[in-house]
Structures are given as structure tokens and as C-alpha cells.
Amino acid sequence: MRGSNVYKIVYFFPQVLSIAIVALLFQFAYNPNSGALNSFLDAVGLDSVRPEWLGDPRLALWCVMAVMVWSNVGFYVVLFSAGMSSIPRDFYEAALLDGANRVQTFFRITLPLLWDTVQTGWVYMGIMALDSFAVVQIMTVGPGGPDYSTEVLSFYLYTKAFRDGQAGYATTLGVALLIVTLLFAGVVLKLGRRERLEY
Amino acid sequence: MAVTTEPTEGSSAVTSRAGKARTGADRRGTGGEGGVLNVFSHGILLLWALMVTLPLLWAVMSAFKTDREIFTSPWAPPSGLHVDAWGRAWSQAHMSEYFLNSLIVVAGSLAGTMLLGSMAAYVLARFDFPGNRFIYFLFVGGMSFPVILALVPLFFVMKNMHLLNTYPGLILVYIAYSLPFTIFFLSGFFRTLPTSVAEAAMIDGASHTRTFFQVMLPMAKPGLISVGIFNFLGQWNQYLLPTVLNVGDEDKKLLPQGLVALAVSQGYKGDWSGLFAGLVMAMLPVLAAYIVFQRQVQAGLTAGALK
Numbered sequence: 001m002r003g004s005n006v007y008k009i010v011y012f013f014p015q016v017l018s019i020a021i022v023a024l025l026f027q028f029a030y031n032p033n034s035g036a037l038n039s040f041l042d043a044v045g046l047d048s049v050r051p052e053w054l055g056d057p058r059l060a061l062w063c064v065m066a067v068m069v070w071s072n073v074g075f076y077v078v079l080f081s082a083g084m085s086s087i088p089r090d091f092y093e094a095a096l097l098d099g100a101n102r103v104q105t106f107f108r109i110t111l112p113l114l115w116d117t118v119q120t121g122w123v124y125m126g127i128m129a130l131d132s133f134a135v136v137q138i139m140t141v142g143p144g145g146p147d148y149s150t151e152v153l154s155f156y157l158y159t160k161a162f163r164d165g166q167a168g169y170a171t172t173l174g175v176a177l178l179i180v181t182l183l184f185a186g187v188v189l190k191l192g193r194r195e196r197l198e199y
Numbered sequence: 200m201a202v203t204t205e206p207t208e209g210s211s212a213v214t215s216r217a218g219k220a221r222t223g224a225d226r227r228g229t230g231g232e233g234g235v236l237n238v239f240s241h242g243i244l245l246l247w248a249l250m251v252t253l254p255l256l257w258a259v260m261s262a263f264k265t266d267r268e269i270f271t272s273p274w275a276p277p278s279g280l281h282v283d284a285w286g287r288a289w290s291q292a293h294m295s296e297y298f299l300n301s302l303i304v305v306a307g308s309l310a311g312t313m314l315l316g317s318m319a320a321y322v323l324a325r326f327d328f329p330g331n332r333f334i335y336f337l338f339v340g341g342m343s344f345p346v347i348l349a350l351v352p353l354f355f356v357m358k359n360m361h362l363l364n365t366y367p368g369l370i371l372v373y374i375a376y377s378l379p380f381t382i383f384f385l386s387g388f389f390r391t392l393p394t395s396v397a398e399a400a401m402i403d404g405a406s407h408t409r410t411f412f413q414v415m416l417p418m419a420k421p422g423l424i425s426v427g428i429f430n431f432l433g434q435w436n437q438y439l440l441p442t443v444l445n446v447g448d449e450d451k452k453l454l455p456q457g458l459v460a461l462a463v464s465q466g467y468k469g470d471w472s473g474l475f476a477g478l479v480m481a482m483l484p485v486l487a488a489y490i491v492f493q494r495q496v497q498a499g500l501t502a503g504a505l506k
Contacts, residue, residue, distance in 0.1 A: 007244050007248055008497070009490065009493050010248045010251055010252060011247065011248070011251060012489070012493070012496075012497060013251055013252070013255065013486065013489070014251060016432055016436075016485055016486065016489040016496065017436070017482060017485060017486070018435070018436035018437075018438060018454070018455045018458075018481070018485075019436065019438055019455075020436075020438045020455035020456070020458050020459055021455070021458065021478055021481055021482055024458060024459065024462050024474075024478060025254055025255075025258055025478060026254070027462070028261075028471075028475075029254060029257070033270075034269065034270045034271075034273055035273065036254070036257050036273050036274065039272075039273040039274055040274065043274060070250070070251070070254075073247065074251070078497050082497075127343075127345060130345070131345055131347055133347060133439060134438045134439060137442075138438075138459055138462075154347045157347065157350070157351075158347075158350070158443075161350065161351045161354070162354075162443065167351050167354075167355065170350075170351045171351045171352065174347065174348040174349070174350065174351060175348070177345070177347065177348060178345070178348050181345065
């Protein structure tokens with residue numbers, strides 16, 4: 001497709017930036033008084049909404065998630081498109097000649113042939129999501145969010161070890177985190193197991 | 200994620216369909232529907248591209264504004280090029296020191312990672328000895344090990360060895376952290392290189408050391424460049440490790456740490472333009488390097504996941 005390389009380069013921008021830069025950038029974008037988001041809402045006439053973003057216990061965790069989605073989409077675009085480019089073109093041509101539409105080709109050809117990559121993607125995403133320490137520590141109020149709303153396990157581990165001096169407890173948390181990660185990876189690989197397709 | 204990947208795929212199917220239409224194979228006249236969907240998927244692609252670039256552009260724009268402008272009109276372009284914030288961030292706010300510190304640590308750890316990693320990968324890929332596979336999988340196993348797990352024990356190991364808050368300590372940890380992927384990537388690469396060249400060098404009387412440095416390493420250059428860029432980005436952007444292991448003096452902080460410290464201190468002073476200048480200063484060199492080397496960067500960052 002024309003321009004697809006440009007899109008891939010642009011989508012990948014957040015991946016090469018330090019998570020510290022990304023988190024700081026969004027801390028300002030979320031600023032309720034002069035941040036980019038609320039002044040954008042003002043500009044389009046929604047000035048009655050003006051959420052507190054990171055200051056609102058109900059919204060803070062969603063804000064953290066949005067930042068992580070923002071910075072990680074590019075990785076998966078590149079990962080999946082690398083996997084897709086190894087699918088032979090003939091398959092699509094054959095399917096199109098047989099009258100399949102694009103939704104059908106996506107679900108019947110692309111997805112099954114890409115399944116291994118999708119599974120790896122899930123496992124990667126699980127590890128990444130369990131390790132959202134930097135965003136929470138840099139960006140959220142406190143840090144840890146209002147009313148502990150953004151306190152994730154990795155951040156809890158950090159505060160226990162390096163603020164409260166409970167090294168043993170923190171190590172236990174670390175092992176628990178490892179078990180959760182391994183369980184998650186095991187469940188994904190087990191549930192998602194399908195017949196391996198050679199092509 | 201599905202939202203953005205599906206259009207990519209859909210549109211590539213569209214192009215092949217459009218190709219068909221041109222050759223006259225598309226008899227049912229679905230060109231109209233394809234066109235609408237094409238616009239739709241292009242729209243979504245463009246929308247996400249804007250979502251990615253707008254915050255970055257916003258930061259660049261804010262770095263050239265005055266503090267008052269940042270507060271009163273965040274989206275308006277700057278009234279003029281106010282570059283004094285850049286000077287403030289560079290000298291007063293320690294940005295120059297943070298850059299230098301990061302440069303020292305990353306130079307040391309990158310050199311160490313590449314040297315040790317390529318040597319270990321070469322031996323593991325080309326020589327057969329008992330325990331070869333065991334050592335290899337020990338290294339590769341390290342790839343699936345999140346750093347946060349080892350954080351507390353690592354802290355105490357460093358403390359007992361008196362390496363806490365020192366650059367050599369940080370360099371050693373960075374090397375250990377980068378070796379698994381480096382060895383995994385490079386041993387795959389060394390395995391694909393032809394054996395005949397190394398044999399010819401041996402017959403001509405080259406020692407193992409000479410064969411490695413003068414014959415094998417130059418042949419492995421593309422792989423070394425890919426993994427080198429990957430390691431550079433990972434080490435330059437590392438936040439968690441220095442946050443825990445380098446908590447000494449203010450002016451010994453590394454760049455990502457320094458930026459966070461800057462955000463706190465400039466926040467008190469109300470010097471937002473200085474802070475944005477610092478952010479952009481840290482952002483632009485990496486983005487520029489990425490655009491130049493984007494093929495290698497993407498290959499390196501996704502190679503681990505595709506295997």
C-alpha cells in the first residue's frame with residue numbers, strides 16, 4: 001500500500017522514546033488547568049466537561065492505560081505486519097477469485113496464518129502490562145494515584161522495597177509477579193493452541 | 200490494536216483487489232464499496248498517525264513558548280521563537296550533565312555488551328562442546344525474565360559490592376541485562392555465516408583470536424549493527440535500573456532520571472518552558488537517529504518476538 005512505510009515509521013515513534021519522556025509528556029497533556037486535553041475540549045466547546053484526568057480516582061487508571069496503548073501500538077503494528085508480509089500473496093488472490101470479501105480473507109486467511117505471532121504478542125503484552133511501573137511512578141499523583149487508584153503490583157513492590165525497607169516482602173511480591181506472568185503466558189499458549197499451519 | 204492492524208491488512212487486500220479490477224478480473228463491480236472502505240481505512244490510519252505525532256509536535260511547540268503562553272493558550276503556536284528556555288534547561292537545570300552521564304554509562308555498557316556478547320555468541324554458535332546448549336538456554340532464559348523481579352536482590356548485591364551509585368556498577372548491570380538478547384540474536388547470525396571462510400583463515404595460520412576479530416566480526420557486521428542499535432536504545436532509555444541503583448548525587452543522574460527530577464524542580468519554579476525544552480532536547484536526537492536507522496531498529500525490536 002502507498003505510504004504504509006511512512007505509517008509504520010510514525011507509529012513506531014513512541015517505542016524509541018524513553019518511557020520517562022512519554023510519561024512526562026502526558027502528565028502535562030492531562031493537566032486539568034492548562035493541559036492539552038482540557039484546552040482542546042474547551043476549543044471544541046465542551047468546556048463543561050473538563051475532567052480532572054489523573055486527579056480523578058475513577059479516571060486515573062484509564063489515563064495510565066491510554067498512555068501505554070499510545071506507546072505500544074506501534075510495536076504491534078510492526079510485529080504483525082512483519083508476520084503478514086510472509087504470507088504468500090497467492091492465497092489472497094485465490095480467495096478473491098473465489099469471491100471472498102476482505103472481512104472473510106482477514107478471518108479465514110490472515111488470522112489463522114498469523115496465529116503464532118498473535119500469541120507471542122499476547123504474552124509480550126502481558127509481561128509489559130504487569131510491568132507498568134515507570135508510567136505509574138512518573139505520571140500519577142502521589143505517585144500511586146488518588147486513593148491508590150493507579151497502584152499496580154510493580155509499583156507496590158518498589159515502594160515496599162525502597163520506601164518502607166521491607167525487602168523480604170518485596171521479593172515475595174516479585175516472585176508472586178513471576179508466577180502470575182508465567183500463569184498468564186501458560187493460559188494464553190494453552191487456550192490459544194491451534195493446529196500449526198505450514199505454508 | 201485490532202482497530203489499527205485490521206485496516207492495514209484490509210487495505211493491502213484492497214490494493215490487490217484494485218490490481219484485479221485493472222486487469223478486468225473483477226466482474227461484479229465492487230469497486231465502489233472498495234473505494235468507500237479504502238477511504239475509511241485510510242482515515243483510521245491517518246487518525247492514529249495524527250494521535251501519535253500531535254503530542255510530540257505539541258511538546259516541540261511548547262518548548263519555544265513563554266511560560267505564560269503555555270498556560271493560557273496551550274494549542275496556539277508560539278508568538279516568536281523563544282530559545283532562552285533551551286539555554287536555561289541546558290546549563291542551569293543540569294541537562295548537559297545528564298547527557299554526559301548517560302553518554303558515559305551507555306558508551307561503557309554498549310562497548311562491553313557488544314564485545315562480550317559477540318564473543319559468547321560466536322563460541323556458542325560455532326563450537327561443539329559439552330554444556331554448549333545448557334549455557335545457551337541459560338542465556339536465552341534470561342530474556343523472558345522481567346527486571347522488576349530481580350530488583351531487590353540486585354540492589355543488595357550491588358550494595359554489598361559497593362557498586363551502588365557508581366557508574367561501573369551501572370555499566371555492569373546494563374551489560375548483564377543486555378547480554379541475553381545480544382547472544383540470542385548474534386548466535387543465530389553467526390550460524391548463518393559460511394564456515395569455509397573461517398576454515399580458510401585457520402589454514403592460513405590465523406589464531407582463534409585473529410579469526411574472530413579479523414574474519415568473523417567483519418562478516419557479521421549487519422547483525423552487529425542491528426543489535427547494537429537495539430542495545431543502544433534500550434540502555435539509553437532505561438529508567439527502572441538507574442532509578443533504583445543510581446540514587447546518589449543530583450548531578451550524577453542519567454538522562455531519563457534527570458528529566459523526572461527536572462519535572463519536579465521546574466514544577467516548583469513554574470519554569471514550564473524550560474522543562475519542555477529539556478524534554479524536546481532529550482527526544483529529538485533519539486527520533487533523528489531512529490529515522491536514519493529505522494529499518495534496523497524495527498528489525499531488532501521485533502526479532503525477539505518473532506522467533
